[in-house]
Amino acid sequence: MPTETSTPRRSWRDAWAVYTRPTVLRMLLLGFSAGLPFMLVFSTLTAWLRSEGVSRTAIGFFAWVGITYSIKVLWAPVVDRIRLPVLTLWLGQRRGWMLLAQLTILLGLAGMAVTDPLTQLTQLALLAVLVAFASATQDITIDAFRIESDAVEFQAALAGTYVLGYRLALLATGAGALFVADAVGWTAAYLAMAALMVVGMLAVAISPEPSSPERLDIEKDPLVIAFRERTPLRGFAADMGAWITGAVVAPFVDFLRRFRWLALPILALVGLYKASDLSMAAMANPLYLDVGYTLSQIGAISGLFGVAMTITGGLVGGLMVARFGLMPMLLVGAVGIAATNLAFAWLATMQPVIWALTITITGDNFFVGFSATVFIAWMSGLVSRRYTATQYALFSSLMTLPGKFLGGPSGWIVDQAGYVFFFFYASALGIPAMLLVIWLMRRSTEVHRIANA
Numbered sequence: 168m169p170t171e172t173s174t175p176r177r178s179w180r181d182a183w184a185v186y187t188r189p190t191v192l193r194m195l196l197l198g199f200s201a202g203l204p205f206m207l208v209f210s211t212l213t214a215w216l217r218s219e220g221v222s223r224t225a226i227g228f229f230a231w232v233g234i235t236y237s238i239k240v241l242w243a244p245v246v247d248r249i250r251l252p253v254l255t256l257w258l259g260q261r262r263g264w265m266l267l268a269q270l271t272i273l274l275g276l277a278g279m280a281v282t283d284p285l286t287q288l289t290q291l292a293l294l295a296v297l298v299a300f301a302s303a304t305q306d307i308t309i310d311a312f313r314i315e316s317d318a319v320e321f322q323a324a325l326a327g328t329y330v331l332g333y334r335l336a337l338l339a340t341g342a343g344a345l346f347v348a349d350a351v352g353w354t355a356a357y358l359a360m361a362a363l364m365v366v367g368m369l370a371v372a373i374s375p376e377p378s379s380p381e382r383l384d385i386e387k388d389p390l391v392i393a394f395r396e397r398t399p400l401r402g403f404a405a406d407m408g409a410w411i412t413g414a415v416v417a418p419f420v421d422f423l424r425r426f427r428w429l430a431l432p433i434l435a436l437v438g439l440y441k442a443s444d445l446s447m448a449a450m451a452n453p454l455y456l457d458v459g460y461t462l463s464q465i466g467a468i469s470g471l472f473g474v475a476m477t478i479t480g481g482l483v484g485g486l487m488v489a490r491f492g493l494m495p496m497l498l499v500g501a502v503g504i505a506a507t508n509l510a511f512a513w514l515a516t517m518q519p520v521i522w523a524l525t526i527t528i529t530g531d532n533f534f535v536g537f538s539a540t541v542f543i544a545w546m547s548g549l550v551s552r553r554y555t556a557t558q559y560a561l562f563s564s565l566m567t568l569p570g571k572f573l574g575g576p577s578g579w580i581v582d583q584a585g586y587v588f589f590f591f592y593a594s595a596l597g598i599p600a601m602l603l604v605i606w607l608m609r610r611s612t613e614v615h616r617i618a619n620a
Contacts, residue, residue: 185324185489186482190317193374194325197309198332199339200367204272204302206340207279207360208232208295214345215353219284229292232299237567239303243560244414246307259376261312266371268305272298273364280357305367310563311556314547315377323493323544327485330539334478339363342470388413390420418554419561425551429610433549436603437562438569440542443597444504444535445570447511447590450577451531454511454586459519468524473532480536488541497545498604500538505597507531508590515586542566 185191206212209232216226246264250256254263275298282291313325340360348356391413400408423430455465488496507530517523546562573596580589 185321185485186328188317188321188324191321191324191328193316193370194313194328195332196366196370197312197374198329199336200269200332200364200370201302201306201309201329202333202336203340203360203363203367204276204298204305206337207276207344207357208299208302211340211344212279212295215348216284218348218353221284221288225288229295232292232295235296235299236303236306237564239307240557240560240564242304243307243557244418246304247311247418247554247556248410248414258371261308261315262371262374262376264308265305265312266368268301268308269364269367269371271301272305273361275301276357276361276364280354280361306563307556307560310559312374312377314550314555314559315552316374319548320489322547323488323496323540324485326540326543326547327481329543330481330536331478334474334481334536336363338471338474388417390417414557418551418557421551421554422549422558422561426549432603432606434565436600436607437546438565439596439600439603440501441504441538441566442570442573442600443508443593443595444538445567446573446577446596447508447593448574450581450586450589451511453578453581454515455524457586458514458517460524464519464521464524468521468528469532472525473528476529476532477536480533480538481540482536483533484537484540485544487537488544493541493545493548494604494608496537496541498601498608500534500541501597501600501604503530503534504538505594505601507534508594508597512587512590512594515590 208229213226213229216229250260251263251267254267257263258266275294279291279294279298282294284291309329313329314322317325344356344360347359391409394409394412395405398405398408426433452465452469455469456462484496484500487499507527510527510530514523514527546559546566549562550558577589577593580592
């Protein structure tokens with residue numbers, strides 16, 4: 168786990184220099200590749216469906232496509248351990264899976280482009296699920312690739328350029344796809360987006376396969392050896408049991424064994440760090456509209472300026488970690504997320520003036536980007552390089568679940584108590600994360616020793 172002892176403070180010049188590292192620059196392309204499918208199976212897709220006259224009831228069921236991203240930990244062990252015919256031998260474990268996922272996304276998007284939503288809605292839904300599954304698989308392998316490509320001290324910079332690339336992809340597949348669809352139609356828009364997957368393929372071509380000598384063959388894992396010695400199973404059943412033990416059980420046992428009693432507060436922080444932000448997300452746009460802002464005003468400030476501030480926050484987060492260390496910036500991110508929810512409460516008391524909306528969106532989006540970069544870097548330091556993909560997939564799945572669950576009754580709370588109370592409540596959800604960060608900061612030396620044992 169990166170701490171003050173593992174993430175040395177640098178001068179401002181040296182802090183900026185981390186963004187010139189080839190590994191950091193390549194993450195810009197991989198971040199773009201990771202972000203490209205997301206909008207195309209969510210909001211952009213729903214805009215297409217509604218413009219073609221598909222019922223709101225049918226469109227609502229497409230939200231289930233997103234479940235794929237929340238359960239990717241289920242097949243992460245396969246991505247971590249299974250060798251692909253030809254591709255693994257040619258490109259290596261990480262790049263081979265990455266290219267397979269990218270080709271699947273490209274073909275899936277192209278298939279969606281030539282599918283009629285009115286007469287082939289089931290086929291379109293299946294293709295959307297395929298794209299989401301391949302996208303989640305690409306996330307698994309890019310996360311593992313990023314962690315294994317460079318030292319812990321550079322993970323914040325890697326995350327910063329990843330966030331930048333991801334946000335640029337959201338712009339391209341959100342506003343960009345809508346502009347293309349309005350000009351030449353949805354088929355052309357989705358074909359154009361499919362073609363942009365070559366950005367990720369280019370990154371695969373120019374990136375060396377990360378060397379991870381810590382990554383064990385399954386048969387060498389101590390748990391597998393113990394299983395082989397004790398199991399009464401024979402033949403294929405014994406082989407399958409050994410594989411499941413090494414690929415699925417061992418990563419979780421390794422995490423618990425390394426961190427022991429600290430595993431509980433660490434996992435609690437993983438789940439709670441973004442709870443304040445995720446719990447209020449569904450109420451941001453309703454607030455803007457109820458205050459009296461127009462769709463054009465919201466789109467101009469939130470859609471374009473807001474994205475720019477998220478990118479800025481991500482890059483600043485990587486810079487500040489390089490300059491001041493990881494754990495202090497993790498605390499700054501937690502405080503910033505909670506504090507910006509208070510800005511929404513303030514906005515709810517204002518008249519619809521542009522400067523108030525701009526201040527609120529600036530603060531919120533800046534700390535969304537800042538905290539994402541710092542949090543990704545922190546989680547990356549928790550991962551054993553023996554089980555990179557599986558353990559990080561566990562963290563990335565866990566980090567969204569509590570916030571989404573707490574966000575469920577957000578509309579009901581607003582209806583009962585109003586926006587001001589709700590955003591104070593959402594801000595207060597950030598307090599446990601702050602306390603956990605402070606608590607872990609006081610034990611940083613012990614946690615660092617365990618993480619690197």
